[in-house]
Amino acid sequence: MGVGIVHVLLAAGTPVTLVEASPERGASARESVLASLRKAADRGKLPDGADAETLFAGLTVATSAADAPPAAELVIEAVPEDVELKRRILAEAAAACPQAVLASNTSSLSIAAIAEGLPVERVLGMHFFNPVPVQALVELVHHAAVSAEVVARVRAWSEALGKTVIEVRDSPGFATSRLGVAVGLEAIRMLQDEVASAEDIDTGMRLGYGWPMGPLRLTDLVGLDVRLAIAEHLAAELGPRFEPPELLRAKVAAGDLGRKTGQGFFTWP
Structure with a gap:
């Protein structure tokens, strides 16, 4: 997600400072960003x-x-779905960039909880979708204390990146994750109950409902571990209709996490 966000910012002509956890990860991220830009150039994108x-x-x-430019206008965190981690990263960024809008790319966590102890009027959710250079949507998530001016600025920046913006009140799963996870979990239950094969379930949603990708292949792309964590969070907040199916738990326990491990509901070469 971080590489994709960097890609779209660079493509819009914006200088970007990418913060990684180590020089090795930084070098890997540089290679990934350059490869992504070259691929887009080859396709005329x-x-x-x-x-x-x-x-x-x-x-x-x-x-x-601390090495980020102090005059930076926008900080976007794209670290794992952990409130404390996200809050710590944004606190470091707030100290380094005292005027910057502080945006979280979380797909389900409470923005108000992430904003605790931070300059809350400058914190909001800026939820991109994977792959970021291709997906047209940004879900803008606002909580009660965020400044209306900040929301307007982030909407304008998102639209300048060529994205379409929807605005959502801070609530569990927002709009997209709440609906997407609900369908994805039901697809997993159907596979668990042997209603149909993974391929046929996905084909049904692609051809019957016009989805560009079926819910099981999308789960593989997102990561089964990520989807499990989101489902557990939503189950705790919204009730048992989001309880993860046993098949999902079993696959995560077995290390079958989707595309990133080569095996999920599908096999990835």
């Missing part, structure tokens, strides 16, 4: 025929938020 290497020159990689 960069704006106005821009050159991948020229855009890539706008990227700086650091290993601490």
Whole structure:
């Protein structure tokens, strides 16, 4: 997600500082960003025929938020779904970039909880979708204390990236994850109950409902561990209709996490 967000910012001509946990991860991220930009260039997907290497020159990689430019206007965190971790990262960024809007890419966690102890009027959710350079949507999540000016600025920035924005009140799962997870969990229950094969369930949703990707393949792309964590969070907040199926728990316990491990509901070469 971080690489994809960096890609769309660079493609819009915005200088970006990418903060990674170590020099090794930073080097890997640089390679991934450049590969992503080159792939987009090969497909004619960069704006106005821009050159991948020229855009890539706008990227700086650091290993601490303290190295971020103090004049930065926007910080986007894309770390794992852990409230304390996200809050700590954004606190470091707030100290380094005292005027920046602080945005979380969380897909389900409470923005108000993440904002505790931070300058709450500058904190909001900016939920991108994977793969970021391709997906057209940004889900803008606002809580009671965020400034209306901040929401308007982030909407304008998102639209400048070529994204369509929907605004959602801070609530468990927001709009997209709540609906997407509900369908995904039911698809897993259907597979568990042998209603149909994974391929046929997904084909039914693609051809019958116009989904670009079936719910089981999408779960593989997101990561079964990520989907399990979101489902457990939603079950705790909204009730047993989001209780994860046993098949999902079993696959995560077995290490079958989807595309990133090569095996999920499908096999990924």
